[in-house]
Amino acid sequence: MLSNSSVLEQYLTEAEKEGRLTFRRDCSLASFSSFHIGGNASYVIYPTTADELASLSALCHSISVPNIVIGNGSNLLFSDSGYEGAVILTTQIKDIKIKGNTVKAGCGVSLTHLASEVSESALTGLEFAYGIPGTVGGALYMNAGAYGGEMKDVCVSVKVYDTVNDEIYDIKAEDCAFGYRESIVQSGDKIILGAKFTLSEGNPSEIIEKMNCLMQQRIDKQPLNYPSAGSVFKRYPGYFAGKLIEDAGLKGYTIGGAQVSEKHAGFIINVGNATAADVLALIAHIRSVIKENVGIELQTEVKYIENPADQ
Ligand SMILES: Cc1cc2nc3c(=O)[nH]c(=O)nc-3n(C[C@H](O)[C@H](O)[C@H](O)COP(=O)(O)OP(=O)(O)OC[C@H]3O[C@@H](n4cnc5c(N)ncnc54)[C@H](O)[C@@H]3O)c2cc1C
Structure with missing residues (x-):
């Protein structure tokens, strides 16, 4: 039983009445993960603004309710026993502002949607992100990248809520410790509320052609018809994990419902009722x-979200 749930319940009920969030109790996490795996969370909460995300997070910290902020759930694996605490989804925080070459986006904006929106303003630089099935927050947390581009290449600053100092501030990109699938936010005490990007002027039809071409490469090379969390492992300097796994003869290797994809050995796919235990055993x-x-x-790129009650 979650301690302090009555304080959280009261807050959630009032905030929902005021339109600041919506929430569900005892909710399966499988539908919030691209792996389609996970037990139940005590609460799944959708704040509608970045300020509300910060307030909710502050409350959870002050009353010691375990909580985690997620975006599209496309780079994580939830535990089979779920999450005894609050799973906070950012996907309703989806404001985009474009002024000249500068773009501001809320943490829950889908990367594919953002890439499309900026292309309509003839802005180039985010084409690589088209087709990455994550949000701005999740992508900055991971410094997501593809086809030669990374979030750090276009990011100017990240707006965060600092859970330790209870403050909201901007961190300049150069202070974000961006590296290969790494950022300062992975230290665990900050929540991304939004970000500012700088792009360049481009030719709209060339931008769209590039995005379509990259999407086609994804369709051709990735097992997009199965639930997965993308590439499970990070690249090892000088080696692609998928190639190492393929060379080891592991394509098609299956444990329970989890299988090394025949199409792309870097992906583990859920071929039917896979559990987190299956995926972890296969990893x-x-x-x-x-x-x-x-x-x-x-090293794994996918984040395993352990149930705080099991720790
Ligand atoms: C088919 C497929 C293809 C993919 N292709 C690529 C690719 O080409 N390149 C690539 O880099 N990745 C790829 N991925 C992985 C994934 O889409 C990216 O890492 C993406 O950026 C994750 O974003 P998300 O919103 O889904 O994050 P989530 O999976 O929801 O979260 C990932 C981590 O970020 C944290 N987080 C999320 N939002 C916030 C926030 N606002 N504040 C603080 N922490 C936060 C979560 O707590 C979690 O630890 C792919 C995945 C799939 C399924």
């Missing part, structure tokens, strides 16, 4: 085979 198997074969320790 462990892949890591041990690759370690034994080539002496490389693969």
Whole structure:
């Protein structure tokens, strides 16, 4: 039983009446993860503004209710036992402002939608993000990238709520410690509320052609007809994880409902009723085979969200 749930309940009920959020109790997390895996969360909450996201997060911290902020759930694996606490979804925080070459976007804006919107203003630089199924917040947390582009290339600053100091402020991109699938936000004490980007003027039809071409490459190479969380492992310097896994003969290797994709060995797909335990067992198997074969320790890109009640 979640402690302090009555304080949270009262807050949520009032905030919902005032239109600041919506929420659900005892809700399956499978539909909030692109893996379609996960037990139930005590609460799933959708704040409608960045300010509300910060207030809700502040409340959870002050009353010690475990909480996690997620976007589209396209780079995570929820536990089979769910999440005893509050899972806060940002997907209703989707404001976009474009002024000249400067773009401001809320943390819940879909990357594909953002890339499309800026293309209509003849702005180039975000084409690489078209087709990454995440949000602005999730993408900055990961410094998501594809086809030679990364979020850090276009980001000017990130607006965060600092849960330790109870403050909202902007962090300049150069102070975000962006690296390969890394950012300062992964230290765990900050929540991304939104971000500012600078793009360049471009030719709308060339921008759209590039986005369509990159999308076609995704369709051709990725198992998009199965639930997954994209590439499970980070690239090891000098090696693509998918190639190492393919060379180890692991394509099609299956544990329960989790399978190494035949189409792209870097993806684990849910071929039917996979559990998080299946996926974790398959990840462990892949890591041990690759370690034994080539002496490389693969690191996961996908985040495992443990149930706080199990810790
Ligand atoms: C088919 C497929 C293709 C993919 N292709 C790519 C690709 O080409 N390149 C790439 O980089 N990734 C790719 N991914 C992975 C994923 O889409 C990206 O990492 C994406 O940026 C994750 O965003 P999200 O909103 O889904 O984050 P989530 O999965 O919801 O969250 C990921 C992490 O970010 C944290 N987080 C999310 N929002 C916030 C916030 N506002 N504040 C603080 N923390 C936050 C969460 O707590 C979690 O730890 C792919 C995934 C799939 C399923």
